[in-house]
Amino acid sequence: MRATFPHVALSTLPVVDLLDLVGSGECRYDPELHNAPDVFEAEPVMERLARVDVAKELCEACPVWDACLEYALRTEPTSGIWAGYSHRELAELRRSVRSTALDQAA
Numbered sequence: 749m750r751a752t753f754p755h756v757a758l759s760t761l762p763v764v765d766l767l768d769l770v771g772s773g774e775c776r777y778d779p780e781l782h783n784a785p786d787v788f789e790a791e792p793v794m795e796r797l798a799r800v801d802v803a804k805e806l807c808e809a810c811p812v813w814d815a816c817l818e819y820a821l822r823t824e825p826t827s828g829i830w831a832g833y834s835h836r837e838l839a840e841l842r843r844s845v846r847s848t849a850l851d852q853a854a
C-alpha cells in the first residue's frame with residue numbers, strides 16, 4: 749500500500765475507459781498474482797500472504813495506479829488486489845471517502 753493517502757476524486761470518465769487504463773497495469777503480465785490461482789483450489793495461507801505482498805509491491809510502481817484505484821472504488825470488486833488494496837481494504841477506503849464527503853457537505 750502506498751505510504752501517502754491517495755487523492756481520491758472520482759472522475760466523470762466512464763468505467764469502461766478506466767478499465768482500458770487499468771489494462772495497461774503492471775499486473776497484465778501475471779494476472780494470477782493479483783488473484784488466487786484457482787478459485788476451486790485452496791491456496792495455503794503462507795503462499796497467499798506472500799503472493800498478496802508481492803502483488804501490493806507491484807502496484808506501488810504501477811503507472812496506472814490512480815486509474816486502478818478509481819476503477820476499484822467505482823466497481824467494488826469482491827476479490828483480488830486492486831491498486832495495492834484487498835477488496836476488504838477497498839470497502840473500508842470507500843466508507844472513509846464517503847464519510848469525508850458527507851462531512852464536507854454538511
Ligand code: SF4
Pocket residue numbers: 770771772773774775776782806807808810811812813816817829830831832
Ligand atoms: S495498480 Fe496494481 S492492480 Fe492496478 S493495474 Fe496496476 S498492478 Fe494492476
